[in-house]
Amino acid sequence: MFFRKVIITIIVLFSNQVFAQDISANEILKKIDANLSADNQVISSKMVIHGKRGDRTVESKSWTEGTEKSFTEYLAPARDKGTKMLKLGDQLWMYSPGTDRTIQISGHMLRQSVMGSDLSYEDMMEDDKLHEVYDAVIAGRDTLENTVCWILELTATEKDLAYPKRKLWADQKRFIPLREELYAKSGTLLKRIDFKDVRSIDGRWYPTRMIFKDVLKEGQGTEFIVDDITFNQDIPAYIFSKASLKK
Amino acid sequence: MFKFLLKGILRDHHRSLFPIVIVVLGVSLTVLAHCWINGILGDMIDFNAKYSTGHVKIVTNGYEDNMDQMPVELALGNVDELLAKVRKDYPKMEWVERIRFGGLIDAPDNKGETRAQGPALGLAVDLLSPDTKEVERLNINKSIVRGKSPEKNGEILISDELADKLKVIPGQIVTLMTSTMYGSMAMQNYIVSGTIKFGVTAMDKGAMILDITDAKYVMDMQDEVSEILGYFSNGIYNNVSATTVQNRFNAAYKDSTGEFAPVMLKLRDQNELASMLDYISRMISIFISVFVLAMSIVLWNAGLLGGLRRYGEMGLRLAIGEFKGRVYRSLIYESVIVGFIGSAIGTIIGLGAAFYLQEVGLDFSDLMQNATVLWPGVFRAKITLPAYYIGFIPGLISTVIGTMLSGIGIYKRQTAQLFKELET
């Protein structure tokens, strides 16, 4: 058993080493996308928000299908328990059990922060596959947390992306980002995301802790911790309907 | 000498009555004019005090820096203790809790889904305590367009325009979406008990008023509130007293620092009101000096009149051997007494009238289309410190000057001539 694992690791390492030398930036990006996205995923997570009045931890469970459909139910703290969020395309609805109301979040509200975090609803909703909307070049190499990385520079191929430029530190072995920086058109750094605690889940590497930081804003940023994630499940269609908000 | 002159004034109505009546009338008009102009020019200040600044206001350091954004996360803590302290330290002032916040008002369709929504500006005040003065302070009852003021928790007022926009009528339910003090999302249903007109477009576009306990609940506040406002019991902003209270309070908290440390602001330091206050006091001084000038001319005339009437008497007195200087001086003394008595009575009458207009006011709301929070339609005078002495300026000085000028005649004319005037 142990032996097998070592062999696999060696093979993986070796093959990576081989490819590493002449793989193109866009191919790296594709591999990263393959690691991070799936047809659908179910995530149980915690979000640690460092607020002015202390830290808060919000627990939730999300069902996501493709890039268009997503359903989230908040589990803790008690005040937020039962609050649900449904995203279909560019539309978003919130449901709160206390009011038994389904409220549409539209336009400008999407740019507001979610639960006081460093993420906006829009940030949460944006999950296009990187290789489909960015063109990448290898800009250099770096070592992050004892891991050798490529530094990829991503330039948007579509003109309506929120972040026209990104910098991505890609793990040369596992093909996952270890750090991502989001830039404004002018080149000003806006946000930084650090990816940590990479684990192997269902045969793919996945970072289970992410720290989001709005660099222009003071504060410690927002931490996103994946407690459990499963890929390519059978998610019933009714989950992604307004009716399921009230359940 | 004084006693003699006083007796003369009191007993000889010819000497005293008419001049005193004129002085009284003039002085009371001056005092009244002063108080009235103070009242009507100060109404913007008043509105600010009632609606947002208080006469003094306690917030946190951090809140002060970002006051425009109404940051509930920077609310004051330990409010019960703080309130008890200020109520004990400044018993003559009235202290109230307020929360201002931003949010979204959402009106449901019959499935409970969004039918219409709009951004809302929230103001939480004490609406429901049995002895609350906030309802009156904000002129809520008179500004209600439809429905009525909230009578129990869970009821709110929204601006009439917002109600129209959302197609909501009193009795229907709307949902407020905002965030708690900790940044969590907060949603709460309320019954719209009535709609209100503020008279300021920004607020008429989308403001809501709710009870402070409701707001605390939805924003997850227990012993917190974003602002504590203090009002002087007479309802009038006095910068000197406010500064004293402010200095004392801030000195007591000078050791607490950081974003959440309480700090007291006075009205003058908020909402750009310093320049407004200066502007008003300048306007008042211009008005009043012009008024005093005009009044002085009138009273000078009266003084002149008083002097002229008595040429005969002067002639007689000179004839029996009084010195011109002595007669002249006695006239001046007399006019000082007349001026003083007149000014005193005039000030009392003027203040009385002003007090009535301050407490009761003149209600023009029938003339106006509808009363609003900003324009209650009741105009009030306002008694400030200068009202107690301003009347003496025209009352005393112009009477004396008038007498002085008319008295010159004594020097100009021969004794015989004056005496002749007595004869005719």
Add this chain to the structure above:
Amino acid sequence: MGAGLRTWLNVLVLSFSFVIIIWHRGILDGWNHQAEVDTINWEIGGGIYWHEKYDPYDPFTLTDSHGPVPYQLKKEINAGNLEPILISQATIYPDGHMQTVLLKGIDPEQMILALPTAPLDTMINEIPAVIGTRMAKSIKLKTGDYMTVRWRDVNGVFDAADIRIVGVFKTNVPSVDNGQIWLPLDRLQKMMQMPDEATIIVAAKEVSEPILTSSWEFKDHDFLLSDLTEMIRSKSIGGSIMYIILLLLAMLAIFDTQVLSIFRRQREIGTHMALGMTRGQVIRLFTVEGAMHGILAALIAAIYGIPFLYWQSVAGLSMPAGTDDMGMAVAEKILPVYSVGLVISTTLIVLIVVTIVSFLPTRRIAKMNPTEAIKGKVI
């Protein structure tokens, strides 16, 4: 009329009352109109063409409320009669706190609004910006300071750049100051990727027949000033009490002088009566004379009052500008506003009051015994 100096003194006092009442009211109205005048000068000019989706009270509509300047208005813009302004939302981070602001783009060479936009006409690396004193205080910036601004262009793409404050202005109109940053129009258009677009277009002079275009609506003074109009209307009710108090003062002056003149002229009255005039005739004579004072006073008041009031209305009543360590100080003054109605009604009311007040003391004449009166011993 023969009383000479005394008559003229009375007339003078009365004429003072005239001028003071009109001036006083003018100043009060002027003060009330000040906000209106300031708003016109600083914000709304002669009226504004709004983009059809523009709602100043809902800043979130700004993402949609912009469009190309209509070609029908181009000629007027080039002639300097219209000024396009583009408005967008942006985020700044004073002290590390996120704050939403409005960016407003305006031509630095514009002459329509009182906004001091000239400093924007400068060649620096950063984006030049002017802000009002309130904004400067709120975000703790002064001339020469830098700040990062983050915005999203027409496609929603994030962009950020440094702005440099090139001027701080002081205004009485908070709505061009609070929470906003003024930039050169062409820079903002480039930043937002909205070439030649605007959100509002301000007119220099009042427009009687607005040019109709499909997606722009003209908002006139009635609409834009409705808050202030309401305020002025309410204030003028309160102000009219002042008018009454001033009238009472004028009455007192007239009453006083009339009493004086009757006292001075008892012998004359006695003589009139002795010569066979009825009391009624004498009363009429004095009342008319009193009223004549009024007319004479009006004339005198006109002689020195009109130049004085005119001078005031042009020069204004200067107010001490509060010492402000930052910002370009704007001369603060109040321009009195005199309406024709005010002058006519004041004149009429004063004349009527003069007549009544002149009549009141003359009733004493009715009680006079001619012989006593001739002796001057009645009063």
